[in-house]
Amino acid sequence: MLPAKSPLFKQIWKWHGPERVRVFLWRVAHESLLTNFCRVKRGMSSDSTCGECRQAMETTLHVLRDCPYAQEVWNKTCRGLALMQAFRGNLENWLLKNLFRSQHLRPDWSFRFGITLDSLWHRRNRAVFQNLVISSDQLVAEIQARIAPTLSRDFNQDLGSGSLYRNTEWTYPSTGTLKLNCDGAVARDGEASCGGVVRNSNGEFVVAFYGRLGRCSILEAELKAILQGTRIVLERNVGQVILVESDSSEAIKILNEGCSRVHPCCHIVREIKDLSTQLSRVS
Structure with a gap:
C-alpha cells in the first residue's frame, strides 16, 4: 500500500x-x-x-x-x-x-x-x-484505436519520436454501417506496421487488428491497413456496408481515382477493389 x-x-x-x-x-x-x-x-x-x-x-x-x-x-x-x-x-x-x-x-x-x-x-x-x-495483437490494435481520436502523429517518423496533439471527435456512421478506422506506420529503419478497429453505428467495438508488414513505403502501409480491415470484415461476416476512415489523404485519393498499372501500389489497390465488390458498399 x-x-x-x-x-x-x-x-x-x-x-x-x-x-x-x-x-x-x-x-x-x-x-x-x-x-x-x-x-x-x-x-x-x-x-x-x-x-x-x-x-x-x-x-x-x-x-x-x-x-x-x-x-x-x-x-x-x-x-x-x-x-x-x-x-x-x-x-x-x-x-x-x-x-x-x-x-x-x-x-x-x-x-x-x-x-x-x-x-x-x-x-x-x-x-x-x-x-x-x-490476443496481444488485438489488444494493441484496440489501444491504438482508443488513442487515435485524441492523438495524431507523423507516420513517417519513428514511433519513438515526438507526437502532435490533435483534438478530434469520432463520429458515428449511419445505421447499419460499420466504420473502419485504420493506420499505417513506417519507422526510421523502414519497418512498417498497420492496425485498425471496426465499430458499428452505435460506436460499439466489433473487431480490431494489428500486424507488422516488413519494409515498405508509408503509402503501402496505409493501403495495407485498409486492405486488412476490409478482409477481416469479410472473413468475420460482420457487415456489408463499410465506411473507411484513414489519416492518409493519398491512400484515399488513389482508391477513389485509381492508379496506373506501373504504380508500385497497383496490386494492393486492385485487391482492395476486388474485396469491395463482395460488400454492398465501401466508401
Missing part, C-alpha cells in the same frame, strides 16, 4: 485524459483493483494465482506489467521505447515515471501509458467474466 502522502495521488488528478481512466488510475495507485491477490486478502477466494499465466500471484503490478501477456503488449506498444523504464521499479515509482516524468520519452507517452493500463485491466476482466480470448 502506498503512503497516504505519496505525491502520486495528487498528480493523478492532473493527468490529461478521460475522467473514467483517471479514476481507474487512482484505483491502481491505491491497489484497490479486485485482482486475485486482493480477493484472497478480502476472504473472497483461496487462489491468488494469475489466471493468464498461472505462474505468479495476480497482484496489481503483475496483471498490468509483469505478466508475460502484459509484457507482450508493452513490447508492442513501446516498440523499444525506454523498456527498462517501462518495466522497472515498485508500483509508485513505475507510475510516477511513466505518467508524470516521461516528457523526455515522447510528448504523448503519459496518455498512451494510462490508456494501455486501462485496456490491460479491461481485457483481463473480459477474459475472466466473459471467457473472451483476446
Whole structure:
C-alpha cells in the first residue's frame, strides 16, 4: 500500500485524459483493483494465482506489467521505447515515471501509458467474466484505436519520436454501417506496421487488428491497413456496408481515382477493389 502522502495521488488528478481512466488510475495507485491477490486478502477466494499465466500471484503490478501477456503488449506498444523504464521499479515509482516524468520519452507517452493500463485491466476482466480470448495483437490494435481520436502523429517518423496533439471527435456512421478506422506506420529503419478497429453505428467495438508488414513505403502501409480491415470484415461476416476512415489523404485519393498499372501500389489497390465488390458498399 502506498503512503497516504505519496505525491502520486495528487498528480493523478492532473493527468490529461478521460475522467473514467483517471479514476481507474487512482484505483491502481491505491491497489484497490479486485485482482486475485486482493480477493484472497478480502476472504473472497483461496487462489491468488494469475489466471493468464498461472505462474505468479495476480497482484496489481503483475496483471498490468509483469505478466508475460502484459509484457507482450508493452513490447508492442513501446516498440523499444525506454523498456527498462517501462518495466522497472515498485508500483509508485513505475507510475510516477511513466505518467508524470516521461516528457523526455515522447510528448504523448503519459496518455498512451494510462490508456494501455486501462485496456490491460479491461481485457483481463473480459477474459475472466466473459471467457473472451483476446490476443496481444488485438489488444494493441484496440489501444491504438482508443488513442487515435485524441492523438495524431507523423507516420513517417519513428514511433519513438515526438507526437502532435490533435483534438478530434469520432463520429458515428449511419445505421447499419460499420466504420473502419485504420493506420499505417513506417519507422526510421523502414519497418512498417498497420492496425485498425471496426465499430458499428452505435460506436460499439466489433473487431480490431494489428500486424507488422516488413519494409515498405508509408503509402503501402496505409493501403495495407485498409486492405486488412476490409478482409477481416469479410472473413468475420460482420457487415456489408463499410465506411473507411484513414489519416492518409493519398491512400484515399488513389482508391477513389485509381492508379496506373506501373504504380508500385497497383496490386494492393486492385485487391482492395476486388474485396469491395463482395460488400454492398465501401466508401
